[in-house]
Amino acid sequence: MIKHESIETNAGLLIILTLVAISIGGLVEIVPLFYINDTVEDVRTKEGYEAVRPYTPLESAGRDIYIREGCFLCHSQMIRPFRDEDLRYGHYSLAAESKYDHPFQWGSKRTGPDLARVGGKYSNEWHVQHMIAPRSVVPESIMPNYPWLLENELHYADIKKRLIAQKRVGVPYSLTDEEYEENVKRFGPEVAKWLDINRAEENLLAQAQANNYDGKPEKLTEMDALIAYLQVLGTMVDFKQYDESYFVKFRVSKAGGTDSE
Amino acid sequence: MSTDSNKPAVQTTGHAWDGDLQEYNNPLPRWWVWTFYATVVFAVVYWIMYPSWPVGKSFLGGVKTITFQTSSGQEVTTHWNMRARLLHDLQNGEEAVKQREYLEKIANSSFEEILSDPDKLAFVRSAGKVMFADNCAACHGAGGQGVIGLFPNLVDDAWLWGGTLEDIHTTISQGRRGYMPAFPQFAENGKVDNLADYVLSLSGEQGGDPVSIKKGEAIFQGEEGGCYYCHTKQATGMKSLGSANLTDKIWEIANVPGAKTYEEKRAEVRKVILGGIQREMPSWKGRLPDETIKILTVYVHELGGGK
Numbered sequence A: 001m002i003k004h005e006s007i008e009t010n011a012g013l014l015i016i017l018t019l020v021a022i023s024i025g026g027l028v029e030i031v032p033l034f035y036i037n038d039t040v041e042d043v044r045t046k047e048g049y050e051a052v053r054p055y056t057p058l059e060s061a062g063r064d065i066y067i068r069e070g071c072f073l074c075h076s077q078m079i080r081p082f083r084d085e086d087l088r089y090g091h092y093s094l095a096a097e098s099k100y101d102h103p104f105q106w107g108s109k110r111t112g113p114d115l116a117r118v119g120g121k122y123s124n125e126w127h128v129q130h131m132i133a134p135r136s137v138v139p140e141s142i143m144p145n146y147p148w149l150l151e152n153e154l155h156y157a158d159i160k161k162r163l164i165a166q167k168r169v170g171v172p173y174s175l176t177d178e179e180y181e182e183n184v185k186r187f188g189p190e191v192a193k194w195l196d197i198n199r200a201e202e203n204l205l206a207q208a209q210a211n212n213y214d215g216k217p218e219k220l221t222e223m224d225a226l227i228a229y230l231q232v233l234g235t236m237v238d239f240k241q242y243d244e245s246y247f248v249k250f251r252v253s254k255a256g257g258t259d260s261e
Numbered sequence B: 001m002s003t004d005s006n007k008p009a010v011q012t013t014g015h016a017w018d019g020d021l022q023e024y025n026n027p028l029p030r031w032w033v034w035t036f037y038a039t040v041v042f043a044v045v046y047w048i049m050y051p052s053w054p055v056g057k058s059f060l061g062g063v064k065t066i067t068f069q070t071s072s073g074q075e076v077t078t079h080w081n082m083r084a085r086l087l088h089d090l091q092n093g094e095e096a097v098k099q100r101e102y103l104e105k106i107a108n109s110s111f112e113e114i115l116s117d118p119d120k121l122a123f124v125r126s127a128g129k130v131m132f133a134d135n136c137a138a139c140h141g142a143g144g145q146g147v148i149g150l151f152p153n154l155v156d157d158a159w160l161w162g163g164t165l166e167d168i169h170t171t172i173s174q175g176r177r178g179y180m181p182a183f184p185q186f187a188e189n190g191k192v193d194n195l196a197d198y199v200l201s202l203s204g205e206q207g208g209d210p211v212s213i214k215k216g217e218a219i220f221q222g223e224e225g226g227c228y229y230c231h232t233k234q235a236t237g238m239k240s241l242g243s244a245n246l247t248d249k250i251w252e253i254a255n256v257p258g259a260k261t262y263e264e265k266r267a268e269v270r271k272v273i274l275g276g277i278q279r280e281m282p283s284w285k286g287r288l289p290d291e292t293i294k295i296l297t298v299y300v301h302e303l304g305g306g307k
Helices: A004-008 A011-035 A057-068 A083-089 A124-132 A159-168 A177-187 A189-194 A197-211 A222-232 A244-249 B030-049 B082-092 B094-107 B111-116 B118-135 B165-174 B191-202 B210-221 B227-231 B262-275 B290-304
Strands: B065-069 B075-079 B176-180 B277-281
Touching (some): A004 A011, A057 A159, A057 A197, A083 B082, A124 A222, A124 B277, A159 A197, A177 A189, A197 A222, A244 B075, A244 B082, B065 B082, B094 B290, B111 B118, B111 B290, B118 B290, B165 B290, B191 B210
């Protein structure tokens, strides 16, 4: 009458069946994502190039610092499609906007504000001031001080390797001429230059030089990289070009339901 | 050990470990079992109502629908999904409809009409407060008091770029860059002290050496310093450049009010002259809707009292 005895008294079988049972929950959620074609929105610039591009070398270095410092422990980068978040932060995050993020920074710990659209919201000077001493600009802030970011020189000797690592997991940085040409087609000639791994160091220095994010032109600091990253967050897609219903389409089933458009 | 003889005999699983360790096989409490069945039923209803199971290259959308409008006013009905639901909320939600009514009124009114209508003004005050907190307070402070040396005070009635509604509207929508060059060449020869003495004397600070003030005035008003190009001969500043009025007692950059002695005040002014100023008010045109900028304009104007 009791059949589970044979399972419970056989450790090997028990392990296998346990694994099967708990995998079902994960598989049901993950596997379809590989088959459902259009969860990631197709968003374009006015010229018809892909709007969402991989990070430039400097932004990418900044992102590594963001992760190193654990900013994600207090900040999400995922504006949810709720009215209050729309009013506070702007348009909800698209899947496309984090498609080159490895690992993504969506997060769910919201001690501080969401940062998905912080790019362009504040000036570089504000960011510098806020990073070294948040309470000097927002008296009630509980964010820690990060004064060393303005002192540490940016270590970028390994930037090519870092970009190559990203390329391995599918981020379209280019190494060969063919890849470069492909990027020119996808992202346009201007952007393609920034994605060329062979020119990574040169590009990194040029961007830092041109923008002087940290207010110290003579020195390339970690602050330069971090602010370059913060200033690009959420700025790639021009939402004015689209009717809102366009983004809904990417969440509507082609198989069933009542899509009566 | 044998089973407790006081308790009614219960079933065991029949397993025995270590010779005599046995496991009861009591039926689950009835409430638990029914709750379990109820969750199963709930799941099935949920699958039918909402997007759920993957099918081929797509998924089942569910029977629950939601309707919203495209920007051209066309009605679209789709199966329930969060994005459509947000649009529906923004277009038809009770709060949103109420708010839109006001936003439309604001959009269709001139600044004067807003200021003279207590109902609209009350809306601007309450909505503006939230909008200011979300977008501006990080720099200008929660109450608009600013941070001396970094971000201007919007509560006082001194304006770098002008305090009329039109000026403020331009400031917010287009952003502003405050720029004054650095004058390191005056460091060595003591001329920076002359300039600082002169600048302090303009706003009535006592304690400067009259000879030094005279020298400073000559540099300021002459070609050597050329300060008057931006600050004007009267040193009252120019709205078109955002160059500070140096004759009032309000300080934007040099923390003169925070300094105790004359020497400290002079050091503050010296720092500004030697280091220059470069700061930026971001532009909000692309970022915030037109009505929001309009509301903020009136809100900020109310904070400072237009001049």
